[in-house]
Amino acid sequence: MLSDGWENNQAMSERIDKDRFEPAYAQLAAILRRQIAGGIYPPGGKIPSESSIGKQYGLSVMTVRQAIGVLTEQGLVERVQGCGTFVKSITLAGSRFGLESIEGIFRDPAGTRVKILRMSPERADAKTAEKLGLPGGARVILIRRLLLREELPVMCHEGRVLCDFTRPLVEAELDVGPLSDLFRGHGGGVAKKSELTIIPTVFDDEEARLLNQPEGRPAFRLEYLVYDFDDIPFGWGWFTAAPETMVLKTKLGLWDVS
Amino acid sequence: MLSDGWENNQAMSERIDKDRFEPAYAQLAAILRRQIAGGIYPPGGKIPSESSIGKQYGLSVMTVRQAIGVLTEQGLVERVQGCGTFVKSITLAGSRFGLESIEGIFRDPAGTRVKILRMSPERADAKTAEKLGLPGGARVILIRRLLLREELPVMCHEGRVLCDFTRPLVEAELDVGPLSDLFRGHGGGVAKKSELTIIPTVFDDEEARLLNQPEGRPAFRLEYLVYDFDDIPFGWGWFTAAPETMVLKTKLGLWDVS
DNA sequence: AAGTGGTCTAGACCACTAT
């Protein structure tokens, strides 16, 4: 006979090679991804149970779970307790946009220069008072900067931080402001948490001049509010950048399969 | 004596209650999160090894790994193989912006109405030809729609799909176009993958009129390109919405702790 | 009742890092 029972059952499935450098769960995730892409498990359909996959490929349930966990994180399948694991159609709800495009500006201090345009004490305006939870007219410090990448201007920054010299942390951060907390990976950050919002805007005359862009051109504004470890907001402000500097792209569904 | 050796060692740490509804890994994740928020493990510092945490709380290593995995996904800690697990300062690199704010528009068909403004065959312009990989002048179908939420206009849509009636899938999708593929969770989607880009723009006169917004007001444009299961692009277009309709917000760092 | 995913154990070996 040409094939035994095992081969007959597994005729259409690939095998896990435990000698490969790639771990078993990653190999299995790739196999399942190919099967989904090939239409074996259509959108909305159910993939086999974890225990049956484990038997089929000679893996323990925990390893199968890890493989399916990868597909779940990628938004390709959805686990329903007591019911099964189902292939998801691609949906906007699962999309996540990251800020990787501007990460390099802050991760590579050698190629980035920060030019301080202004740093001066002032009285909090209404919006700053509201954002930082201050009484109107309280003292804050206004900071405006221009960020240059390879000596080319890429981002404008305007921010306000608490002016409270009993707080050594704020004083110590004045040279770089919330920049370091928001962008440096490691280091003695004083920020415990922050809120970020991206809004569309257009370059005003000053931003246009600084960034060498046409006034009125659509741009992104990244607004932030930073809290210290006592949950007190100590700084807020925004960065303005051209769309090609701050790219918000993402991919959904089955990419890089087979 | 008031305390035995065990209590002495554990005096500062909480315990895992296995009778609680909350699973052990979630309880441990919450404990570690509180310890990080309390400054016991400062940013850049190392948390104890997985095995020592397991001994301390009476959990197996796999369970401890699951707890630390939660913190890792939240961007609070970083695992370094052979070295340890370290507390991360908050960083923009870890931020992820989602489109939850517009999900409701498509998930609730009852409260949403799609008004078709135009649907007509045309010859592909240069950009469409490039996007869909067509020869210039190939036939496509132009679709323009207005999306209303509770009878209030919220989004404009303009898209182009392949005009190839040998492809039943495209024909079948014409009534709703790529909308269904992009937004419906389950169902017989024909889209295998898609690319999404968010860019800043301003309302043109027609969009302003349709959405009852001031012309020239900054707005978001969500551009998409959808591929079928043969990896052939079959539709592209964009949605335009006011900033309050399409909200891009996120939180970084330690929220909802203690 | 049967099947599914969710959690958990008590080990094991490996690859990597630091000393």
Place this chain on the structure above:
DNA sequence: TAGTGGTCTAGACCACTTT
């Protein structure tokens, strides 16, 4: 060499869903 995280096993019990 010792310690760390990365992977994996072969079970177990539970909560949940479906039949």
